[in-house]
Amino acid sequence: QSALTQPASVSGSPGQSITISCTGTSSDVGGYNYVSWYQQHPGKAPKLIIYEVSNRPSGVSNRFSGSKSGNTASLTISGLQAEDEADYHCSSYTSSSSLGVFGTGTWVTVL
């Protein structure tokens, strides 16, 4: 099972909005609404920020939002803040495996 494709890096200025893409196939992202997003600061464990494409767990800022179109899921961070500088990983259910599949990861830089 190949990893989902994410851009290696995305950057933005404080207050701006950025969008991170996560591209898969009809066997994973495109076929099911089981896409999640995780935020990971350096040296820390991943933290769930979006599940089932667009749902936010309790306590996660509403500046984070998720969506999906075809085989590509997207994470948008609005009102970018310095604390948002981190790695972001998508994941999806896949019919090709009994386990899920993660994306390649995207580093977000706040300029």
Add this chain to the structure above:
Amino acid sequence: EVRLVESGGGLVQPGGSLRLSCAASGFTFSSYWMSWVRQAPGKGLEWVANIKRDGSGEYYVDSVKGRFTISRDNAKNSLYLQMNSLRAEDTAVYYCARDSGIALEDYWGQGTLVTVSS
């Protein structure tokens, strides 16, 4: 408060073995599937294995099948990963994670580093 605490990582020679443990607290451990996810240095995340609530079924990524065994002890609120025939490419931080849905990990431990090198 949900807590997952891994232990057992370290330096091991190629071909060697290690057993990772994960101590869970703050939730009913026996009600959840559990997973091990790893992250090689500078790389993305990779599911390694997961296990059903009662331990009756386990699933593995192809690269570890036949070498790694996931298990759990619900009486001790603990998850384990027995790793045999270790290879350099198994070098990674190994995270214990709670499954709360389909391909969904809602809580993670802090991770334990496994380094396979001679």
